[in-house]
Amino acid sequence: MIGSMGLDAAVEVGIAAFCAGEQPPGDEEVWERLTGAGVEPWLAERLLIFLPMAYTRRLLPDVSYPDGLTTPGGRVSLSAEPVFMAALSRAQRAGRDEVRRIAMRSGEFNAINNALHAGSQLSDLMLSETTLVKDLEPVEPGDGGIPSPRAAFEDFLRGHGVPLNGETKVGAELFVHPAPAGVVMAQVDFAVSHPALARPWLVESFAGHGTTWREAIGQAMDKFRLGALHPIVDGLLRPGAAPDQVERMRYEHPSGTFELVLGAQINLFTDRSVPSVGPLLDRLLEVLRAEPLTRKVHGLRLFIAYHDGRLQTNEVLLDSERWPGGEAVVADSQAPLPHGKLAVRSFGLLMPVDNA
Known part of the structure; x- marks a missing residue:
């Protein structure tokens, strides 16, 4: 049990x-x-x-x-x-x-x-x-059809050799959203606390849907594992634990040198080939030089959605908070694809480089 x-x-x-x-x-x-x-x-x-x-x-x-x-x-x-x-x-x-x-x-x-x-x-x-008029159903092994995102998060980290005692704290909270009949929708907020972070907690949110809770929660966890888990592990919690799952690039900022540890780009709502958002990230990093950054680890997340080239969702987060300067860059940029529905998500950590 x-x-x-x-x-x-x-x-x-x-x-x-x-x-x-x-x-x-x-x-x-x-x-x-x-x-x-x-x-x-x-x-x-x-x-x-x-x-x-x-x-x-x-x-x-x-x-x-x-x-x-x-x-x-x-x-x-x-x-x-x-x-x-x-x-x-x-x-x-x-x-x-x-x-x-x-x-x-x-x-x-x-x-x-x-x-x-x-x-x-x-x-x-x-x-x-x-x-009760009848006995309770016997408890069966397993999660009862509702996976625990927190338990899955902890399993992900253990699989990469990250210890879960001491200075690292993690959590994952499920939020249930209304959905059409026959469908369930799950949003999971994955949270990490570590002394190296600029803010006490870094939170990344992912959504999933399906006909069962196992499918919906599993989808949200899969997106997290693909897009955010590896930068968190390889950049913050155990450097070098997932080198083939992240991209690293040097970033010069007025406060000092950082290394951007970037996860995989997630493309949603289309099966077509989607261009890299690398050029957009470059423009975001250029504008970020005007923002004061401490010599701590900072999270940068981009989530944009388009319909027939029109911007529907513009969400740029810096340390899990909305960054208006980044959103202004997105608003002034072109859609990755001119037609159809498309959403793109990219997440990375800015790691301070000492003695640069």
Whole structure:
């Protein structure tokens, strides 16, 4: 069984299933949203049962709650259930509307509400254990159909020999976006913290879609691995660990010399050959000389999208923040292709070169 830290994405998917639509969905609808997108029954059942219980504890913390469920096969300890513990942790940072929507469907919430109507005080309430009419589905090996981006990120780094203790910290958070019927959309923010960075955290965001969560999250992780992982590893965390996966170039800046460690160019929405954005990056680096840079590691990311040559998305980030000067360069540039839909993404790290 995976630990609660590996269930971060699963809990987000469960929350999205409860909160979709203007009206609160019934249990059958939540079940279909989960299992229809590839969530395995043992995990879907636990999300359906445990999320409302966890959110009730967040909404009404003064009540004394039991640490168990009663089932035909015996007692289930909630503190020994990783899905419940992950849901309880996530509930602590939920917004008010989300808390109320999920908590109010709980049987425990209804029992508390009835007791209050009868004149009881919250601090005096001690709930009895919820009784299920059937046993919980047996836990199956694996991730239950919802891969953890954080666990995958950590696996990527271990595969390159990067230690995950001490000064390097990493994270990955899933955000669920509305999508047409039969499709799920996932956005994953991959984050790295290291003392050499100009800002406390460097964040790179990637999106994926598919008919299942495994497909959508996997697509986002594949894009991250292709476009951003190797500059982060080879430039920042373990130089020389992926030399054949990055391009390096010297860059002279008024604050000193840097080396740009650049990942692969990602082309989206077309199967045609796309020219390199190298000339555009050169113009961005030229304009960047007017910006003050510390002798730290700086992230530079370009994401542009066009439709029939017209600029639709113009996003240039410096240290994970929008850089207006870079966006002005893009706005004054030509599209890589004159026709059709196209998006291009490029990411690199500017590494200070000492004693240059």
